[in-house]
Amino acid sequence: MSINTNTAGLPNIDDLEKLANELFSALPNEFPKEISLSPNASEHPRATKIAETLLSAGNLGGVDAVFPVSNHDTLAGQSGFAPLATPAVSASPIGSVQTPPSFGGFGGSPSVTQYGKAPAFGGYNNAFSDPSIENISQLGDLNVDISEGFASAPAAGSGVSPSGVQTGNNVNLDNPQTGFNDVNLGKNDTNSSALNQNYLPFELEHSSFEAELKTALEALNSSFGIPSLVTTPGIIDTPGSYYFLNQNPFGFDSKKADVTPVSHNEFEGFGGANFDPHIIKKDFPILKETVNGKPLIWFDNAATTQKPQSVIDRVSYFYEHENSNIHRAAHELAARASDAYEAAREKVKVFLNARSVNEIVFVRGATEGINLVAQSWGNHNLVAGDEIVVSNLEHHANIVPWKRLADKKGLKLRVIPVDDDGQILLDEYAKLLNSKTKLVAFTQVSNALGTVTPAKQMVEMAHAAGAKVLLDGAQSVSHMKVDVSYLNADWLVFSGHKIFGPTGIGVVYGKEDLLNEMEPYQSGGNMIQDVTFEEIKYHKAPNRFEAGTGNIADAIGLGAALDYVSKIGIEVIGQYEHFLLDYATNLLKQIPGVRLIGTAANKASVLSFNLQGFTNEEVGQALNKEGIAVRTGHHCAQPILRRMGVETAVRPSLAFYNTTQDVDVFIETLWKLKNKKV
Template sequence: MNTGSNTPPSDGSGATPIPTAGPAPEWADIPADALAPIDPAVLTKLANELFAMPPTAVTPPGATLGSGSPVPGGLPVSDKGGPTDAELRALPAAMAGATGLSPQTPVTPPTPESAESLAYFLQSAQPVSRHNAPALNLESSGGAPASVATLAAGVPFMPEPPVIPIADPASAPSTPSVKGYGAPVLSIPNGSLPGLPAGSTFGHPTAPTNAASAMPHISSEMPGTSFYFLEEARSFARKPTMPVIESAEVLPEAIPDSGSSHPAFDAYVVRRDFPILQEQVNGRPLIWLDNAATTQKPQAVIDRLTYFYQHENSNIHRAAHELAARATDAYEAARDKVARFLHASSSDEIIFLRGTTEAINLVAQSWGRRHIGPGDEIVITWLEHHANIVPWQLLAAEKGARLRVAPVDDRGQVRLDEYEKLLGPRTRLVAFSQVSNALGTITPAREMVAMAHRYGARVLVDGAQAVSHMRVDVQELDADWYVFSGHKVFGPTGIGVLYGKLDLLNAMPVWQGGGNMIQDVTFERTIYQAAPARFEAGTGNIADAVGLGAALDYVEKIGMENISRYEHELLVYATEKLSAIPGLRLIGTAPEKAGVLSFVIDGFRNEDIGDALNREGIAVRTGHHCAQPILRRFGLESTVRPSLAFYNTCEDIDALVATLWRIRTGRYGLQH
C-alpha cells in the first residue's frame, strides 16, 4: 500500500498521523491511537448490513451491464448517494460506460425480487452525500469490474478528503472520486485487497453466504468478485454505517431480535422527518448538538399544529359548537397520550402547564406552602437545574425551613450514603433530577424515592432531561410528582406536564383562580373542580398540548428501547473520540449517563470553542447551563456541552471531533 505521511502534531503528543497520499488535509493530525486495523470480520459484518437493507430509488427497467446482459427492472438505490429519477432520465450516454447501465428509460417502482441487486452500483455516478449513502466505484470491463484503484475516505465537512491507494495507481483504471460522509463500497477481485483472503464472503448477518447465493443478480454477471464495505481511515469498530433508505422498514434479518414490536431503528431515516436538519448554517449543513437545551421538531408535530389551527381552533370545554368539540377532543386526547407515555394510572393525574419550571413552582406554592413550616427540611442534590433549586429556596426563606443538598462524587454521581444521612423526621420534601442537564448523570431515582418515602417525605422528580432518552414509568418510580417540558421531547415550546398522584393532587390547594377550574362561584364562596382542571385556570396552551401529543406518538412509534440503545452506542462512540483529544477534560463521567458530554479544553475559552464550532455549522451550548452549583463543584464556571438525540449520527460526532482537533492544534488561531 502506497501511503504518504504528515508531520506529527505540534502539541508534543507524539501521535502518528493518519497516512495520506498527496497534500495533507487539515485534519490529518488526528492521532493514530484513534485508528483500528482493517479487520476482515468487521468488513464482512458491514457488508452484511449493507446488503440486508432495502434501498430506495430505482434503476430503469431494461438497463444493462457493460457486457450487454440485462439487469432486472426497478432496482432500488439510495436517493441521497446516487442519481435522482430525473437525473437518471437525463443521464448522458457517456455515463453508461461508468455505471454499466442504460440511462434513457423511465423509472419504475422497486420489486421485492430486486431488493438485493446491482442498483447499488448506480451510486458510482454521483459523489457520496453527507447522508451516509454507500457508493461503488465501478468500471465495466466485459461485464466484470476491473480492480479498484483508490478508496476515498469520507470525512464529514472536511475539504479534499484524502485518497488512500490500495493498488498500484499506474496500472489502475480511473474511477469516480467519492467524497463526503460514509463508507464507500468497493468491488474488488477476490484476494486483491491487502490483508483479505481470497473468497471472503458476505450475506445477511444471520446467514453469511457467498456472493453467488446472496446476490444472484450480481454474481451471475460478475463471477469471482467479492464486495467489501470499507470505512474511513479512523476507527469504525462501533460506528453504525447504513445507507439512506426511503422508509423505516428494514428487512427483519437485518436487525437482531430485541423483543420489541417497534420497527428497526435507522437514524438516517429518522433525520428526514426533521426539516430543520436540512438547514444551512454558515454555509455548512446544520449539526444540532444542543438537544439538552431543546430538541428539534419532526414534521409530524409541525403538521399537527398546522392542522389544529386550520381545522380545530377553538377554546375548549365551554361551547356546544363543532370546533369546540374538536378542540376539546384533541386536547383531552393529548392528555391521554401523556398518561400512557408516563404509564400513569389515570389521565386525571396529568396537568398541562407551561413547562418544568412552572410545574415545580406549582408544587412549591400549592403543596409546599401548606405543608412546609419552620424547621422543616427540603432535600435536593448538587446536580439540580436552577429551576429545581430557586423555588425551594424561596419557599424555605418564606417558611423558615432549611434547604439541604446531597453531595456528588468526582464522577458526578449522587453519593447515596450521604443522601440518606440527610433524610430524617424533619424531611418534608425531596426534589431531584432523574438526569442531570449539565453532566448527563442518570440518578438512581427509584432507590432515592424509596429511601425518602421510608422517612415519610414526599418526592418530586424532575424528568425534563429523561423523557427523551429513556422509558419512564411513574407507577414503578413511585414519585409523588413527576415533571417535564414538551420541547425537551420533540414537542412544542411553552407546554409541559405535571404528573401527580391523584389523591395528592385533589388534596392540594388551588394555585391560580379563574375560568375552567371551578364548579360553582358565588360572591360568598367557590367550589373547585377536581384534578386536573383545578390546576388549569383560564385558557391554556391548547394547540401546543395537542402538538405534544403528536410528539409522544412519534417517539412511541420509534420505540423508546430503540432510542435508548442507539443513543447509548452514540454516547460511547462520542466519549471515546473526545477522550482522545489532548487537553480535553470531560466533566461528569458517571457510568450511568444519558447523552450529555460537557467538557473543557485546557487553555481555551469555552465561548471561543463554541464560536468556532458554530462556524462549522455545529450547534452546542456553552455557559453554566442554568446549573452553576454543580459546575462549581468541579471548579468551573462554564463548559462546552454537546448533547445528543436519536437523530444524531456518528458523522455528527466526527465533525465535532475534527473541528476540536483543529482548534487544539491551532488551526483556528484561538488563544491557547
C-alpha cells in the same frame, strides 16, 4: 459515455476520471464536485478516499481485490495511475493518541481500526441508506436483537438504558404506546397527510436520488467487471452491491462481528423496531439548514430538541381545522379541539404509565411544574423547621423555587453531595433523611453532566423517611423509559420541547389523591365548578390546575411528538444514544487538553468539557463556524459546575438524529482548533 481501454484491457484512467466526476457531481455538498485519480489527487481533500471507495469498496481488498493479480504490475505502471493510499488511523491505545485520526473517509468513522469493530446503527461507511428503504416501517427483517450485543456495550461505562430494562415495559410497535387517534383529525380534509396518524414524515417522501445513485454504481460495476467485495462484518453481503448502499442499520453483533458476516435472518428486531439515524434525520426539516455554509449539526439537545415534520404538521392542522377554545361549547370546532386536547392527555398518561388521565396536568414546562408544586403543596403544607432535600446536580429550576420557599417560611434546605465523577453519594443522602424531611426534589438525569441518578432507590429511601418526592424528568423522558408507576414518585415534571415537541408546553404528573388535596396554583376560568360571591368550588385534578385558556395547540403537538418517539421505541433510542455517547467519549478523550466534566458510570448523552488553552466561548465559536451547535456557559446549573471546579463548560448533547459522521466533524474541528488551524 464509452470507456476506452489500454493494451492490457483495463479502463483508461482519463475516461474513468471523467465518469467519476459526472457521478460525484450529483452527490451532497459534503463531497467534492470534482475528483481526480491522478497523483495530484491531494488537491481535493477527500478525493483519494472517494476514489478508493469507488474502485475497491473501501479498500477492503485493495488493488489486488479489484483487478486480477496478473494485471497488478501493469496497472501500477500505467501512466497517470497512483496507488490508492490506505487511511492513516493510529492503533495507539485510547488516551495515548497525540495526533488526530484520519477523517477523510467516505462516511467513515475514525475509530473503526482503533476499536476493532464497525459501529452499529449505520456509523461506518453509511453515507447512504439502502435506496429501497424510505421509512422505518419498511426495514422489515433488517434488525438485530440489541438486547444482545450493544445492550451490554458500555456508554461511558454505563451499560444499559437505566429504567427501561427495570420496568420491563417495552414498546410494542404493533400496538404503540400512544396509539390514540385524535377523533376528528383529517375528518374534513381528505387530502391532508394528517389522515395517516402514525406516519413518520419520511414515509411520505419518494426521492429517487439514492435509487439513481445505486443504479449508476451498479452500471459502473458492470462496465468494469468489479466484483462485490462486501465482506466487512455487520454488512449484508449481496452480490453486485456496494456496501455503503446496503448496510444493515442494526448490523452489529458483538459475538459475531469479528468472525463472519451476518445475514438477513439474524436480524430480529428489538420490540419490532427498525432504526437508521440517517433516515430519522430526514424527518426533521431544520436539519437541512446550513450554518456558515455547512450542514447544521445540532448538538444542543439538552437545551431543546428539534421537531419532526409530524409535530409541525399536527400543530398546523389544529390551526387550519380545529382552532377553538375547549370544553363546554356546543359547536363542532370546540368538540374537535376538546377531543384532540384530551387525546393528548391520554397519550401522556400512557407514555408515563400513569394510572389515570386525572394525574396529567398540562403546564408551560418543567419549570412551571416545579413552581406549581412549590406553591400549591409546599406553601400550604410546610412549616418552619421542616426540611427540603435537593441534590447537588440540580438545574436552577429545581433549586430556586425551594430556596425562595425556605426563605419565606423558615425551612431548611439540605443538599445531597456527589463524588468527583458526578454520582450521587447514597450513604450521605441517607444521613440527610430524618423526621423533619418533608420533601426530596431531585433530577433523574443531570442537564449539565448527564449523570443518571438511582431514582427508584432514592424515592424509596425518601418515602421510608415519610417524605414526599418530586422527580425532575426534563432530561430523562427523551432518553429512557420513564414509568411513574414503577418509580412511585409523588410528582414528576417534564417539558415538551425536550422530547421533540413544541415549546411552551409541559406536564406535571401527580398522584391523583395528592393532586386533589392541593390548593389551585392559579385561579380563573376553566378550573371552577361553581362561583358565587359567597363561595367558589373548584374542579378536581387535572382541570383544577389549568386555569384560563391553555396551550391547546402545543399540547396536541406534544401528543404527536410522543407518537413519533413511541413508534421508534424509547428503548431503541436509548440504546442508540448510549452507543453514540460511547463513540464520542472515546474520541474526545484522545484530544490533549480535554477535561471531561461528569464521568459517571451511568449517564445520558451529555459531554461537558473544557479544552486547555481556550476559553469556552472560543471553542463554541470554532464549532459554530463548522455548523455545529453546542451550549457554552453555566447551563443553569452553577452549583454542580462549581463542585467540579469550573464556572462554565462546553456542552455537546446528543439525540437519536445525530450520527457518527456528525461526531467525526465535531472531533475533527476540535483537533484543528487544538492545532490552531481554525
